[in-house]
Amino acid sequence: MSSAFLQYLFSGLTIGSIYALAGLGFSIIYNASRVINFAQGEFIMIGAMATVSLTGLGLPLLAAAPLAVAATVLVGVAVAKFAITPARGASPVTLIIITIGISVFLRGAAQALWGKGFHVLPPFSGDAPFVVLGAVLLPQSLWVLGTTLVVIAGLGWFFGRTLHGKAMLATSCNPLAAQLVGIRVSGVVLGAFGLAALLGAVGGIVMAPITFTSADAGIMLGLKGFSAAVLGGLGNGAGAVLGGLIVGMAEAMSAGYLSSSYKEATAFAIILFVLLFMPQGLLGRAGTERV
C-alpha cells in the first residue's frame, strides 16, 4: 500500500464521516416524516458558524460547542414546528419545495447575521500531524472519526434501548398503528428534526477546524449527505453511514487518481448510478415506497 493511497484513504475517511452524519440526518427525518430535508446541510453550517462566533465572544470551546449544538437543535425543532407540521399531508413535491425554501432562508439569515466571509475554528488538540507509513494524519481527523463513532453508538443505543427511540422506529414503520398505541406522531417529527439538527451541528463543529466555514458551506455538504443517504438506501441508518464513507472515499480517490476537477461530480454520478441500477440503495428495502 503506497503512502499516497493511505493519504487518500485518510482524507476520504475524514470527509466521509461528515457525509455519514449528514446522511444519518436525512434518514432519521425521512423515517419519521417521509420528508427529504434539504436543509440538513444548513444544520451543519449553523453548528459550525455558531461555535465560531461564540468562541469569538471569548467563550471556551467546551462551552461554545454545546451551546451551538443546542442552538442548532432549537432551529431544527422550530423548522419542524413552523414549516413542516403546518404542511402535514402535503404532496412530496410540496415538501421538497418547503425544505429547499428553509435551506435558502437559513442560509440567507446566516449571511445577514454572520456576513459572507470565511471563518476558522482552531483545532481541538493542536496541529502537529502523526505520520503513518509515510502518510499524514491530523489530530483533528481523529476527533472527526472518534466523534462519528460515538454518535453512531449513541444512536444505536437510542433507537434500540430507549422508549423515545422505539417510538420513532414504530412511527417510521406505520404511523397510523403508532398513533393507535399512543405515540404522538407530531412529537416524533419534532424529535426527528431536533436529532438530525444535533447530528449536523456536531459534524459541523468537529469538521470546522479542517475545512473553513462560511454561511454557504451547507449547500454542498447537505447535497453530499443526501447522496450518501440515497446510496445506502434512504431511511436506512447503517446504509447512510456506509454511503457517506463510500462517497467520501470515492471523492478522495478520484481526486488522487483521476481528475481533481471532477472530484465534486463523483457524489452526483453515484446518485445517478444508484437511481438507474439499484434504486433501493445498497442496504435499502426492496420496495421503493409503500403506497
Place this chain on the structure above:
Amino acid sequence: MSCSGRGQAAAIVGRRHAGEVALALVLAAVPLALPNAYAYDIAINALFSATVCVGLNLLIGYAGQISLGHAAFFGLGAYASGILTTRYGWPPLGALVVGAVGVGGLSWLVALPVLRLKGHFLAMATLGIGIIVSIVLNTESWLTGGSDGLMVGDFTLFGHTLTGDRGWYCVAAGLLLVTVWGSRNLISSPVGRALRALHGCEVAAEVAGINTARYKVMVFVLSAVLAAIVGSLFVHYAGMITPSKTGFMRSIELVTMVVFGGMASIHGAVIGAVILTVLPHLLTQFEDYETMILGAIMVGTMIFMPRGLLVTLAGWRWRGRAS
C-alpha cells in the same frame, strides 16, 4: 371531468382562451411603459423565464413531479448554441435544433428508467444531472470558456440579423404566447386529462388504464426541450452565458417561480416568473436579505397558499362574488 355537451364545450373553449387574449393584450401594451433598454432587458428576461416556467409547470403542476435541474437543460441549450455557432461556425437555427434534440434525448434517457419509480426519484436524478452539467461547463474551459463564460454572436436567420430590444421583445413575447397556447391545448387534450388524473391519484389513474410513466416521461422531455430552446435564444440575446446561469440555485429559482405563481396554473407560472424577475431589481437596497426573502417566499407560499398567488387571489374574488 365528465363529458359535456357540445354547446358547453364551445363556451369552455371561449373561456379557456380568455387568459391568452388577456396575455396577448398585456404583452402588446407593456412596451409602451418601457422607457429604455434597461427596462426592456428586465422585460425580456422575465419573458424568457416565464416560458421556461410554463414548461416546468406542466411537470410540477400537472404531472406531480419536480425537476431540480431545469437550469441545466436551459444551460445545455444555451451552450450548444454558443459553442456550435462560435467555435464551429454553425447557423444559429441549426445549433438551436441540435441543442433541443440533444437535451430531449438526454432527458428521455434519464426519465425512462427513473419515472417508473415512485416518489422523489426524478428530483434526485435531475439534481445530480444539474450539478454534473454545471461542473462540466465550469471545467472544460477549452470548449465552454469556463467560469468566465462564453461570448456569443447575434441570432441570424436567412441573412436577417435579430437585433435591438424591440425585436427581441417580440421574439420572447411570441415564444411565450405560443408556449402558453400550446400548453393550454395540451392540458385540455386527453393527454392533459390523463396527467391531471395522475396528479390526483396515480393508482386510480393506473387502474383506469392510463400508462402513467409514459405520460410523465413525455411531459418531462417536453419541458426540458422547451428550456433548451429558450436557452438557445437567450444566449444570442444576452451575447454571453456563464455556468452560474445553469447551476443548482438557478434551478431552485425556477421552481420557486412556478410554485409562487401557482402550481397547475399556466398563468400562475407566468406571473410567478415575472414577479420574481422584477422583484430583485426593485429591492436592490435590500440585497443583503435577498436570499432570505427568496426562502421565505418558497416556504410561505407552500404553507399559506399552496396553490400559488394567482389561484389564491382568483379564489378570493370568486368567493367574494358568490356570497
Place this chain on the structure above:
Amino acid sequence: MKVRPPVVPAFTGPVFAFMLSVAGIAVGVVAFAADAQAQAIKIGSFLSVTGGASFLGDPEKKTLELEVEAINRQGGINGHKLDLVVYDDGGAADKAASFAKRLIESDQVDVLIGGSTTATTMAAIPLAEKAGIPFVSLAGAVVIVDPVKHWVFKTPHTDRLAAEKIFEDLRKRGLTKLGLISEDAGFGKSGHDQSLIVAKAFGIEIVADEVYSPRDPDTTAQLTKIRNTPGVAALFNFGFGQGPAVVTRNVRQLGITIPFYQSHGVASKEFIKLVGEAGEGIRLLGSALAVAEQLPAADPQRPVVLAFQRAYADAYQAEASTFAGYARDALYMVAEAAGRAGGADKAKVRDQLELTKGFIGTTGIFTMSPADHMGLSPASFHLIEIRNGNWKLMD
C-alpha cells in the same frame, strides 16, 4: 387522497391581466427611478459585494463610497460634484451585464468603474464599447486589456505580470521545477493559463499541474500527488478566497517544506488571519499598500498609500487591502482625467484616461498609452514574505 378542483380560467384571466400590468408598470418605475442630476459627474459601479468574490467587492465598494465623499468634501472636481451609484452583482456575470445596462441606460452615468472579477468585467465590456462610455475595470486577467479595447482600462496588475514576477524570483533562486496548484475557476484558471504560457521564457518547467474547485474543503489528495512528483523544487498556488487558505494549511499538515509561493490574490490581512502559523515563510506578491510602512522614505508611493490606509482605517476600523487600492486608483485616475477634460464628456474623459502619465496610485505608478490600457510595469509588484504574522518586504 383528495383531488384538486379544476381551476376556473374565467376568473383567473382578469386577475392575471391586472397583475401583469402591475408588473409592467413596476418595470417602468424601476427604470425611471433615478433621474440624472444635471451638474454632477455620475460614476456607476457594479461590484461583487456578496458571493464568492465578496472579499474583492466589499472593500472596493467601501473605498468608492469613502473616497467619493472625500472628493466632494473638497468641492468636487472643478466644481463638479461626484455622484456614485453602486450595484452588487453577487459575482454573477449575467447580473453584472444587467447592472451595467442599468447604469448606462437608466442611471445615465458618465463613467463605469467595476467588475470585481474578470467574468463580470468581460460581461460589461461589449456594453461599454457599444454605448461609448469610459470603463475602468478592477479585475485581474490580461484579456481585459489585451487586445486593447477603445473604452476599457484597468487598474490591477495582470495575472501574466504576476506569473512573470514569481518566475523571476524562482530563476534567481535556481528553482526550475515547479509544482502548480490552482483554482479551476476565474482568477485561478486564468492565472494558471498565463503561468503555462510564460514559464518557458523563464526556463521554468511545470512538473505537476493540479487544480481544486473554489469550495473544496480539502486538497491533500492533490498536494500528495505534487509532493510525490520527482524533482519538484517549489510550489506555486494561483487562486483567491478560501481555496489558497485550505491549500496553505494542507501544505503544512502534509509537512511539505519546499519554497511555497502564492499569487497577489491573497494579499490581504484576512488571509494571514485564516491560515495562522501555516502561512509563515510563504512568498507572495503585493502592491505597495500591503507594505506601506516598510517602503523607503524616498518611494513616491509611500505618502499616497499611507494616507489612504489611514483614511480607510479611520472609516471602517479595518486594514485597506490591495483590492481596496484598485478601486481607489480607478476613482482618482477617473477624477484626474475628468479634471483635465473639464467635465464629464465621455469621449474627452476617455482620451484623458489614455493620456494618464506618471499617476501615483496605491497599486503602482501608471502610465497609459494607446497600446497599454493598464500602464503598470513589473516593478510595481512587490515580493513579500509572511513573517511573524505580518508582511515582510523582500525587494
